[in-house]
Amino acid sequence: MDDLTFDYRYGFRVKENYVFKSRKGLDRKLVAEISYLKKEPKWMTKLRLEAYDNFVKKEMPSWGADLSAINFDDIYYYIKPTEKPASSWKDLPEEIKETYDKIGVPQAERDFLAGVSAQYESEVVYKSIKKELRRQGVIFLDMDSGLREYPEIVKEYLGKIVPSSDNKFAALNTAVWSGGSFLYVPKGVKVSLPLQAYFRINAEAFGQFERTLIIAEEGSYVHYIEGCTAPVYTTSSLHAAVVEIFVKKGARVRYTTVQNWSNNVYNLVTKRAKVEEQGVMEWVDCNIGSYITMKYPSCVLSGKGARGEVLSIAYASKNQHQDAGAKMIHLAPNTSSRIISKSIAKGGGRTSYRGLVYVSPMAKGSKVYVSCDALLMDEISRSDTYPTMKIKNKDVEVQHEATVEKIGEEKLFYLQSRGIKKGEAEGLLVNGFIEPVTKEIPLEYTVELNRLINLEMSGSVG
Amino acid sequence: MISLKNLNVYVSGKQILKNINFDFEKGKVYALMGPNGSGKSTLANILMGHPSYEIKSGRIFFEGEDITDLPVEKRSQKGIFLSFQQPLSLSGVNVFQLLRLALSGKKDPLALKKEIDTLAKKLKIKKELIERSLNDGASGGEKKKMEVLQAAVLEPKFLIFDEVDTGVDVDALKKIASFIADFKKGRTILVITHYNRILRYLRPDKVLVIIDGEIKKVGDHQLAEEIEKEGYEKES
Numbered sequence: 165m166d167d168l169t170f171d172y173r174y175g176f177r178v179k180e181n182y183v184f185k186s187r188k189g190l191d192r193k194l195v196a197e198i199s200y201l202k203k204e205p206k207w208m209t210k211l212r213l214e215a216y217d218n219f220v221k222k223e224m225p226s227w228g229a230d231l232s233a234i235n236f237d238d239i240y241y242y243i244k245p246t247e248k249p250a251s252s253w254k255d256l257p258e259e260i261k262e263t264y265d266k267i268g269v270p271q272a273e274r275d276f277l278a279g280v281s282a283q284y285e286s287e288v289v290y291k292s293i294k295k296e297l298r299r300q301g302v303i304f305l306d307m308d309s310g311l312r313e314y315p316e317i318v319k320e321y322l323g324k325i326v327p328s329s330d331n332k333f334a335a336l337n338t339a340v341w342s343g344g345s346f347l348y349v350p351k352g353v354k355v356s357l358p359l360q361a362y363f364r365i366n367a368e369a370f371g372q373f374e375r376t377l378i379i380a381e382e383g384s385y386v387h388y389i390e391g392c393t394a395p396v397y398t399t400s401s402l403h404a405a406v407v408e409i410f411v412k413k414g415a416r417v418r419y420t421t422v423q424n425w426s427n428n429v430y431n432l433v434t435k436r437a438k439v440e441e442q443g444v445m446e447w448v449d450c451n452i453g454s455y456i457t458m459k460y461p462s463c464v465l466s467g468k469g470a471r472g473e474v475l476s477i478a479y480a481s482k483n484q485h486q487d488a489g490a491k492m493i494h495l496a497p498n499t500s501s502r503i504i505s506k507s508i509a510k511g512g513g514r515t516s517y518r519g520l521v522y523v524s525p526m527a528k529g530s531k532v533y534v535s536c537d538a539l540l541m542d543e544i545s546r547s548d549t550y551p552t553m554k555i556k557n558k559d560v561e562v563q564h565e566a567t568v569e570k571i572g573e574e575k576l577f578y579l580q581s582r583g584i585k586k587g588e589a590e591g592l593l594v595n596g597f598i599e600p601v602t603k604e605i606p607l608e609y610t611v612e613l614n615r616l617i618n619l620e621m622s623g624s625v626g
Numbered sequence: 627m628i629s630l631k632n633l634n635v636y637v638s639g640k641q642i643l644k645n646i647n648f649d650f651e652k653g654k655v656y657a658l659m660g661p662n663g664s665g666k667s668t669l670a671n672i673l674m675g676h677p678s679y680e681i682k683s684g685r686i687f688f689e690g691e692d693i694t695d696l697p698v699e700k701r702s703q704k705g706i707f708l709s710f711q712q713p714l715s716l717s718g719v720n721v722f723q724l725l726r727l728a729l730s731g732k733k734d735p736l737a738l739k740k741e742i743d744t745l746a747k748k749l750k751i752k753k754e755l756i757e758r759s760l761n762d763g764a765s766g767g768e769k770k771k772m773e774v775l776q777a778a779v780l781e782p783k784f785l786i787f788d789e790v791d792t793g794v795d796v797d798a799l800k801k802i803a804s805f806i807a808d809f810k811k812g813r814t815i816l817v818i819t820h821y822n823r824i825l826r827y828l829r830p831d832k833v834l835v836i837i838d839g840e841i842k843k844v845g846d847h848q849l850a851e852e853i854e855k856e857g858y859e860k861e862s
Binding site: 573588600 | 674
């Protein structure tokens with residue numbers, strides 16, 4: 165069967181050309197086989213197998229979005245391509261290309277999305293970045309290479325903040341992970357440029373079960389960006405990723421995600437950071453696409469004066485459910501956390517904010533700020549808020565605000581009276597609504613995100 | 627310019643305007659007065675095409691074209707402008723973003739930015755108000771000035787000012803009135819007001835008095851002075 169297609173996250177309908185492709189479904193033997201094919205150390209094989217056992221044992225989470233339609237037996241868990249997929253711009257589905265044109269995706273990103281990144285012009289730029297990173301001692305690899313080249317670091321950290329026993333999908337990821345990023349920033353090093361996954365070319369980089377590990381040593385700084393605003397088309401239905409971040413004393417890490425999976429994807433991601441004394445962790449999380457997303461970036465504030473932030477945007481239109489939020493676990497004195505969540509539901513879409521803030525008896529003098537705002541574009545859409553606060557000592561400052569508003573007819577009339585079409589007026593209002601978050605992300609992403617919102621509102625995409 | 631023919635307008639089933647007939651001539655200034663709830667703002671809103679008002683019968687013509695069923699933004703594009711009685715605040719949207727979209731590329735963004743800054747200076751609108759979300763933390767007078775600024779940029783043909791003088795101090799009123807007086811040249815202006823104060827600056831060609839949804843009297847600016855002295859009782 166020559167014309168089979170396989171799923172390559174950014175590669176779209178790439179012709180199948182593989183040395184190994186697993187059968188559908190998962191068992192212990194396949195997990196061991198994956199590890200064997202990747203020539204992994206024994207401890208990793210063991211970790212994967214334990215994770216598989218946890219995956220089998222763990223119940224499906226029933227407290228959030230409806231996951232009952234996921235059929236684990238109907239999924240390919242491992243595919244090893246022979247070489248880089250050679251796809252091109254013209255292989256992309258027409259509607260995806262059209263969207264790219266409309267939102268003005270830069271050429272480099274388009275090529276990347278089309279899987280032709282190896283040829284793109286900015287390879288020169290990439291090389292100089294790589295040189296600079298090497299000079300600073302920064303390690304930036306895909307996760308498989310990371311494990312091969314720095315097994316001792318990976319062994320020390322992987323699975324330590326998100327153990328496979330954490331939840332069913334973290335277990336699944338640990339059992340079958342492939343690709344993702346490995347980023348190590350040495351003590352005192354400040355990486356000036358945001359690092360993006362697409363700098364890491366020539367790698368078996370992305371997949372349904374990517375695993376990312378970031379270690380920021382004392383006093384270091386790095387900003388990592390994943391995803392893109394352009395819709396990512398895939399025929400696979402499950403994306404279960406795990407991201408673990410270790411923020412050491414006085415270090416600062418910002419992790420920005422712009423997610424726009426096509427609307428058949430279950431996007432179930434566990435993201436967690438451990439933040440030590442005076443460290444700062446910032447999650448900026450924008451979810452536009454997917455069928456169902458469940459994602460609650462977390463910070464475990466384990467050192468004195470540690471700070472955690474989650475700024476998020478969720479947009480759900482017809483047949484979409486964005487169940488997103490944040491978790492802040494205060495374990496040390498004078499820690500502070502800030503959660504700002506903005507969600508928009510349109511055309512029957514559903515957004516849920518689900519948040520947990522836990523302040524331990526130890527965490528005296530801590531500060532908590534939670535603000536979640538939902539915007540409903542019509543009568544048929546839905547938004548819910550599930551905030552949980554467990555405050556275990558009295559010396560804590562807590563602020564919590566939540567609003568739900570309907571897009572105002574008066575505001576639309578006002579804008580229309582200035583000559584602005586209804587769809588464009590909605591776009592302007594929605595972009596204004598999410599501005600507190602979009603101002604935190606790099607400008608080119610903001611511009612694309614704003615264009616995407618405008619397109620969604622005027623109904624010409626989707 | 628604008629002709630109203632036998633207009634009957636309802637809001638949530640209640641009749642607000644009754645059989646309104648009137649022709650607004652090009653280049654003239656009109657004042658519309660009347661007690662609270664008499665239908666002044668309703669008239670402004672139906673000229674702009676507000677969706678909550680139902681025109682049960684009658685037609686509105688703009689430069690000879692029937693615009694009764696025309697969408698709001700199309701009316702604006704044809705040259706109708708409404709300065710709101712209570713201008714709204716828009717979070718995350720500043721006046722530059724709004725006008726850039728409103729002009730949809732008709733002016734170069736840099737030129738537009740400069741024009742806004744110049745107008746703001748002339749109107750004495752604080753710079754931070756221009757950069758901030760529209761009308762965020764603005765006083766009554768500042769909000770009204772922001773409406774006038776938008777009118778100046780959009781260069782409409784028919785301008786409606788709905789109580790642009792309410793909640794405005796004397797200095798702001800002078801500024802606003804002098805701007806509106808400048809708009810006069812070749813444009814048609816409809817000023818809705820309770821007070822003669824602004825009309826002294828604007829010298830309307832005609833004053834319309836609307837009571838209980840009907841145009842009860844049309845006169846010159848003397849009429850506005852009479853009303854200020856004696857109220858509407860005499861007119862009804």
